[in-house]
Amino acid sequence: MKNTILLTAVLLLFSSSVFGQNKDTERLENAVEELRKLLINPNESALKKLTLKELSYGHSNGLVENQQEFVDFLLSGKSQFVNIKLEEQTVDLVDNVGLVRHVLLAQTNNEGTVGNIKLGVLMVWKKDRGQWRLLARQAVKLQ
Secondary structure, three states: OHHHHHHHHHHHHHHHHHHHHHHHHHHHHHHHHHHHHHHHOOOHHHHHHHEEEEEEEEOOOOOEEOHHHHHHHHHHOOEEEEEEEEEEEEEEEEOOEEEEEEEEEEEEEEOOEEEEEEEEEEEEEEEEOOEEEEEEEEEEEOO
């Protein structure tokens, strides 16, 4: 009887931690999707809510922006994402940190010049007051 109770307790503990991790993974994937949409249609307050003040946003050309520079650049319209598709996404959780990798395929419009890009992206997200917020991002050109 003791063994059955102990086994049941262990299984409940394991299943609740796995369920919690799956829920965190789903919430993080939703935050990534929200960011994808905001890159196409930027909104200052939504971008600031989704990112941390300590943001380090690295572009594939080597430019690194802080939170305010990242938001200002998107809002400037100098470089626009027409559409974005994310492929091969993986999500790994370590405590309150999420690592997201994917391939980003996009059509851009940079001051009237239309282009297509394919990037490898690594993002570091931090769970802050129950919400996933972007702390760092680095992209590299593929092909």
